[in-house]
Amino acid sequence: MAMTKEQRAAKLRELEQKIASKKGIGALYGLAKGMSVTMRTMLKPAITTQYPHVKPDLPERTRGVIALKEENCTVCMLCSRECPDWCIYIDSHKDVMPPKTPGARGRTRNVLDRFAIDYALCMYCGICVDVCPFDALFWSPHFEYSTDDLSTLTHEMDTLAKWMDYVPPPPALEDGAEDPVEVSKEAVSYGAPAVAAPVATATAPAATATAAPPRTEPAPSQEGAAADSATPAGGTTEAAETQAPPAREERHDEEPPQIDQEAYDAAIAQGKPDREARALAKRAWILKRRKAQS
Numbered sequence: 001m002a003m004t005k006e007q008r009a010a011k012l013r014e015l016e017q018k019i020a021s022k023k024g025i026g027a028l029y030g031l032a033k034g035m036s037v038t039m040r041t042m043l044k045p046a047i048t049t050q051y052p053h054v055k056p057d058l059p060e061r062t063r064g065v066i067a068l069k070e071e072n073c074t075v076c077m078l079c080s081r082e083c084p085d086w087c088i089y090i091d092s093h094k095d096v097m098p099p100k101t102p103g104a105r106g107r108t109r110n111v112l113d114r115f116a117i118d119y120a121l122c123m124y125c126g127i128c129v130d131v132c133p134f135d136a137l138f139w140s141p142h143f144e145y146s147t148d149d150l151s152t153l154t155h156e157m158d159t160l161a162k163w164m165d166y167v168p169p170p171p172a173l174e175d176g177a178e179d180p181v182e183v184s185k186e187a188v189s190y191g192a193p194a195v196a197a198p199v200a201t202a203t204a205p206a207a208t209a210t211a212a213p214p215r216t217e218p219a220p221s222q223e224g225a226a227a228d229s230a231t232p233a234g235g236t237t238e239a240a241e242t243q244a245p246p247a248r249e250e251r252h253d254e255e256p257p258q259i260d261q262e263a264y265d266a267a268i269a270q271g272k273p274d275r276e277a278r279a280l281a282k283r284a285w286i287l288k289r290r291k292a293q294s
């Protein structure tokens with residue numbers, strides 16, 4: 001009767017033990033076995049990647065570093081509180097915004113002054129990305145930020161925002177799935193091409209008219225973020241203060257991201273789903289704006 005794999009391995013182990021127990025022969029057997037392993041390894045081709053001369057071919061969603069989408073952050077502090085290493089530093093102040101209806105009280109909103117992550121402490125657990133309720137933190141596949149000085153591993157929000165450029169667009173939805181409601185709303189309020197949100201514009205024309213201005217918290221720019229780092233980290237100001245610093249006023253007037261028609265058409269021509277095409281088009285628009293501003 002043929003022996004199973006386990007039986008053969010057990011028999012071999014038994015034989016090895018017998019040989020090893022014999023003086024002299026045991027040592028020789030051990031030496032021969034070790035050399036056979038060495039020879040086998042020597043004959044295998046090397047799989048070393050010659051980094052940095054050759055870039056590794058990493059998966060698209062590699063967890064390289066955490067990036068910040070600054071305009072989405074509401075300073076809720078959840079990420080900072082949940083971080084097991086306490087390596088997220090956030091400073092903010094409150095701005096008083098004009099009331100929505102005449103005669104009402106002014107609305108206060110948190111404005112991010114500083115968002116920094118100390119990557120010397122971070123253990124890349126991803127809890128901050130998971131707990132952020134406003135999709136402000138993302139895993140970015142960028143990984144080339146090593147340094148020989150630990151004190152330079154605290155990265156501020158202008159750097160974290162730049163790393164957003166590496167974040168791939170969201171994966172395509174399954175066939176037949178409807179766009180999430182946020183995407184339809186975004187398409188309407190950002191003035192997406194007519195083909196981008198046919199349902200939203202066709203079925204709710206009245207909503208379209210009122211949805212255009214509702215984005216009351218426009219996206220700040222990278223330059224604004226860079227300017228922030230020069231301002232002192234503020235605590236919470238009194239609600240009675242009605243004047244925001246001039247730099248902050250500029251940030252509120254910043255135009256929200258638009259859909260780049262050219263990039264959108266190119267993505268659609270490549271057969272990308274509408275949702276992914278819009279994400280790519282918006283990214284292209286942001287990159288163009290940054291280029292124009294630099």
Ligand code: SF4
Binds near residue numbers: 085088126
């Ligand atoms: S990945 Fe983990 S350790 Fe790093 S900042 Fe986020 S929560 Fe903190």
Ligand code: SF4
Binds near residue numbers: 135
């Ligand atoms: S990144 Fe997300 S969880 Fe952290 S403060 Fe901003 S909105 Fe809150």
